Amino acid sequence: MSRSRRPRPTIRPERDVALANGGCLVAGIDEAGRGPIAGPVVAAAVVWDPAGRRPVGLADSKLLTARQRQRLNCQIRRRALAWGIGLATAAEIDLLNILEATRLAAMRALEALGAHLPPGHAVGALVTDALELPACSLPTHAIIKGDQKSASIAAASILAKETRDRIMDDYHLEFPEYGWDNNRGYPTDAHRAAVEHHGPCTLHRLSFAGVDFFCSQPRRAPSSERLERLAADTPPTPEAVRRLLAEADDLVVRLPPPDFESLARLLNERVAAAGLPPWDPPVILPQWGGGRPAPATDSQ
Numbered sequence: 119m120s121r122s123r124r125p126r127p128t129i130r131p132e133r134d135v136a137l138a139n140g141g142c143l144v145a146g147i148d149e150a151g152r153g154p155i156a157g158p159v160v161a162a163a164v165v166w167d168p169a170g171r172r173p174v175g176l177a178d179s180k181l182l183t184a185r186q187r188q189r190l191n192c193q194i195r196r197r198a199l200a201w202g203i204g205l206a207t208a209a210e211i212d213l214l215n216i217l218e219a220t221r222l223a224a225m226r227a228l229e230a231l232g233a234h235l236p237p238g239h240a241v242g243a244l245v246t247d248a249l250e251l252p253a254c255s256l257p258t259h260a261i262i263k264g265d266q267k268s269a270s271i272a273a274a275s276i277l278a279k280e281t282r283d284r285i286m287d288d289y290h291l292e293f294p295e296y297g298w299d300n301n302r303g304y305p306t307d308a309h310r311a312a313v314e315h316h317g318p319c320t321l322h323r324l325s326f327a328g329v330d331f332f333c334s335q336p337r338r339a340p341s342s343e344r345l346e347r348l349a350a351d352t353p354p355t356p357e358a359v360r361r362l363l364a365e366a367d368d369l370v371v372r373l374p375p376p377d378f379e380s381l382a383r384l385l386n387e388r389v390a391a392a393g394l395p396p397w398d399p400p401v402i403l404p405q406w407g408g409g410r411p412a413p414a415t416d417s418q
Contacts, residue, residue: 202232247271366397382397
C-alpha cells in the first residue's frame, strides 16, 4: 500500500467514546500473536493525552516496516499519557484457548496501564480492534479494523508487535533450530519442518494444529540461566522489574521444580528491591510438569 493511501488512524473514535461516557479517558487495546504455533500472545493498552502530540506516521503495525515500527515504538512509549503490556503464555493458551488467552492478556495490559497513569487519572472506557472483553466492567467498543481507525489501538498494535518480536528473539537464543528470529513462531513451512524433525519445545502451543500431533512426546524445556543473568543485571526500578517479570511469567511455566524455586527466590529479591508486591508466578497444572503447582483450594 502506498504511503498516500495508507489509512491514517485518528483520535476521533476515542473522542466519540469519551463524549458518550462523560468525557472520560479512553484506552485502546490490541494484540499480537494469535496465529503463531509457539510463544505468547501479547496485548498492549495505550492512552493518549487528548491535548498532546502523537507520533507522525502512526498506523496499523501490519502496514509498517520493521524500522518504522521500531521508531514508533520508542515514540509511543515517550509520548503516550500511559501504556501497559500484558501477555498470556503458551501454557495458558493451551489451557484456555486462544480467544480467552487473548482476553486475559488484554486484561493484564489494562491492569499494567492503570499502574502507570498519572495521579488523579483513570480510564473510563475502552476501544479495541474487534475484541470483546466480557470480564471488563468498563464500556468497551469493539471496532472493526480498529487499528486502522483509532490512534490508541494503532499504537497498542505497535507496542504489542514490538514486544512480542523481542520476546521471540530472546527465545530464539534458547531454541535456534526453529528460526523464531525470522518466523516469530508462525507456522511457516520451515518452522513446521523443524517441529517435525526436532519435536516441539515447551514454548510450542500443543493445542494448535500441526503441533498437537506431538502431545504425547516429551518436550525440551528452556534454560533458566538467561533469565537469571537478566535478573542479576536488572536495575531495582519498578518499570525494569515489571519487564523482567513479564518474561519470567512466560518461562517459569516449563521449568523443573528445582530451577523454578531458585529462580523465584532471585526474582523476588529484585521485586523487593524495587518496592513492588511479591511476584505471583503462574499456576501450572500438574501435567505440564513445571512452575508453581496448582493449589488444592483457592479462596480468592
